[in-house]
Amino acid sequence: MRILVVEDDPDLGRQLTxxxxxxxxxxxxxxxxxxxxxxxxxxxxxxxxxxxxxxxMDGVRVLERWRSSGRGMPVLILTxxxxxxxxxxxxxAGADDYLTKPFYTEELLxxxxxxxxxxxxxxxxxxxxxxLRLDTRAGRASVNGEPVKLTALEYxxxxxxxxxxxxxxxxxxxxxxxxxxxxxxxxxxxEVFIGRLRRKVGAGRILTERGLGYRLVDPRSDVALx
Ligand code: CA
Numbered sequence: 001m002r003i004l005v006v007e008d009d010p011d012l013g014r015q016l017t018x019x020x021x022x023x024x025x026x027x028x029x030x031x032x033x034x035x036x037x038x039x040x041x042x043x044x045x046x047x048x049x050x051x052x053x054x055x056x057m058d059g060v061r062v063l064e065r066w067r068s069s070g071r072g073m074p075v076l077i078l079t080x081x082x083x084x085x086x087x088x089x090x091x092x093a094g095a096d097d098y099l100t101k102p103f104y105t106e107e108l109l110x111x112x113x114x115x116x117x118x119x120x121x122x123x124x125x126x127x128x129x130x131x132l133r134l135d136t137r138a139g140r141a142s143v144n145g146e147p148v149k150l151t152a153l154e155y156x157x158x159x160x161x162x163x164x165x166x167x168x169x170x171x172x173x174x175x176x177x178x179x180x181x182x183x184x185x186x187x188x189x190x191e192v193f194i195g196r197l198r199r200k201v202g203a204g205r206i207l208t209e210r211g212l213g214y215r216l217v218d219p220r221s222d223v224a225l226x
Pocket of ligand 1: 007052
């Protein structure tokens with residue numbers, strides 16, 4: 001999962017980037033409204049954290065422009081404590097949730113998890129496929145109750161596939177959602193991650209659809225469906 005953070009306060013921007021990276025996301029940080037607007041238009045984010053008070057273009061305008069050009073990713077806005085009217089303007093512009101500064105990182109992470117889940121159609125913090133479980137709260141996976149040890153990037157790959165289970169995820173889409181902008185992307189390394197994941201969660205769970213991408217399946221019910 002890849003998150004865009006638009007925040008002009010350098011300390012807060014750094015803290016958010018660090019906390020989100022630790023929580024298992026690929027993160028891009030934009031320090032003003034114009035850059036944030038541009039990134040949100042040009043890169044496929046799973047969610048955005050958007051400060052409203054921004055230089056060059058304010059957050060409400062950024063959000064309005066994303067929405068009017070059809071960018072539908074969940075957006076959590078950050079507002080100043082005494083600016084209730086900002087929240088109203090933010091929701092009217094298409095925000096999905098908000099936090100008032102100052103806030104606890106844990107709350108931000110919990111709200112983001114909820115937004116990501118809901119946008120992928122999952123109601124619970126634990127996403128399951130057969131006996132494969134992804135605990136999005138703890139950032140852990142298990143098979144048949146046994147914990148599976150994953151690297152940060154393996155977790156990102158599995159998390160994206162779990163959130164989008166039931167459909168084929170093209171390799172290019174996977175690449176765009178697990179790396180941040182500065183990462184030297186090599187789509188061949190995806191094959192390596194998929195290979196490692198197959199060894200860890202079971203080879204039959206991640207199918208390669210030739211020329212199309214990957215599909216996460218429950219091997220037992222897949223057999224039943226023939
Ligand atoms: Ca600000």
